Amino acid sequence: MTVKRYLPFASAVLLTTVSAVAFASEPWSMPGEEAIEPYTPSAANAGAQPFAGDQMFQAFGGQAGVARIVTDLLDRSFADARISDIFKGHDRVRLQRVLVEQFCFLLGGPCAYSGRDMATAHKDMGVQPGDMNALVENLQLAMEEEGIPFQTQNRFLAKLAPMKRDIVDK
Amino acid sequence: MRLYLVYFALTNLRHRWFMEHGSAFRGQLGADMRRMFFGVLLAVATVAPAAADEIKTGGKLLLTGGVSSIEGSGGGGLATWATTTGYATEEGVGGNVHGTYVTLPDFELRSWGAAVGVFDRVELSYARQSFDTQDAGAALGLGQGFTFNQDIWGVKVVVIGDAVYDQDRLLPQIAVGAQHKRNDRGAIIAAVGGEDDTGTDYYVAATKLLLDRSLLLNGTVRMTKANQGGLLGFGGPNGSDYSAQFEGSVAWLATKRLAIGAEYRSKPSNLGFAREDDWMDLFAAYALNKNLSVTAAWVSLGDIATFRDQSGFYISLQAGF
């Protein structure tokens, strides 16, 4: 009887607590990152279907391997005279986090992608086809550094390639 | 700056050619080269105002412009592909020069030329082929080392598709093109039954990179009257109309720098005095960087001018940006 009487109140308290916790770590306002416009997170935002199974994720060295590749990719891209102007001033903390999520997710790893879709993320950035190739070259070097076999690199690049249509400015 | 580089490369090439080959072709060659210069300059000049501020170079991924085919167009060794030559993307201009040498049991084929790729959309090319009959020339009554020369002016336009990035579609990159060929041995060509010493090939090429398999596929349909690619003229007693011929290439991307593959090219057999065979090759193309690549191949060109089984070694150097 008493339990029943308090149930609505209890669930209201529970709900507010949950949403408060959730709010503190919304994917667009994570601690240590610059807050951005709220958006609707979705697996579709990752821009491609993940590989089935986790062989690709393992071939990339799991979570640690993917993290090293993304760090190296961003090191190279922020320093690359061809494209550094585009990266300058953007939140590298967030970029590192969501890129690791995206790569891990697409490679079939145990991750969810919480970032924006590719069109929104690169909107009005002025990315040209040559910039896209420059980034791919940096990614190739980062994967090489990690010892990923060339044909395995290409399988991953095949997933990313069609995103060019959303990333490059028309 | 880059324009100057094209000019420099071409001037340098012309200079070296004269040093090596003396004055025999000088008049003809000089005229060709001048036309080429104007072609290149015109191309760059028409492009320049269209580009808002800056013409970028070198933006493509390694080897994705193909190499210089035997007819000067971007492609594999014997086949023309739908890719535009050079390393320019939609924002820029790329270009290269090439020299190719094919040694066969009874003949030697040399080719050199230059090509520009504009906005990854249009390709203009020139090649000069020399088909040296060596000892066979004497046996055929032409004279020792009798040489057929052919100028090939090419234009290619990409119509649709992105061979590299469209990995979620079956649609290949498709280009249409033409190669205008002028042979300098009209009298001999007429004497062996060839109908013409000039001709134009028209082609549609489709190229697709299957990145998840590290495979590049190309198929080209060519409308042609050419005998041995035009080296023995155009048309003859066994055929004087255009016929549709096929050229196919498969290449496996072994590393970022190295592609190995095979090609097949069908040909008409228009001449009466000698049967003509299809061509094939096994090749390896290696890019040292975006400025220099080497293609080596084993080619099987079949019977040529009554001489059987002309198989041999092909080597081609390409320098550009």
Ligand code: HEM
């Ligand atoms: C296949 C290629 C690419 C992939 C998979 C990719 C992926 C991503 C992802 C996941 C994000 C974060 C989205 C978010 O914050 O919610 C992002 C942001 C960004 N990307 Fe890319 N990207 C690619 C190509 C490029 C290229 C070619 C450039 C520029 C040369 C570029 C520049 C940036 C920049 C500057 C940001 C930060 C945006 C911001 O801070 O608002 N990206 N990209």
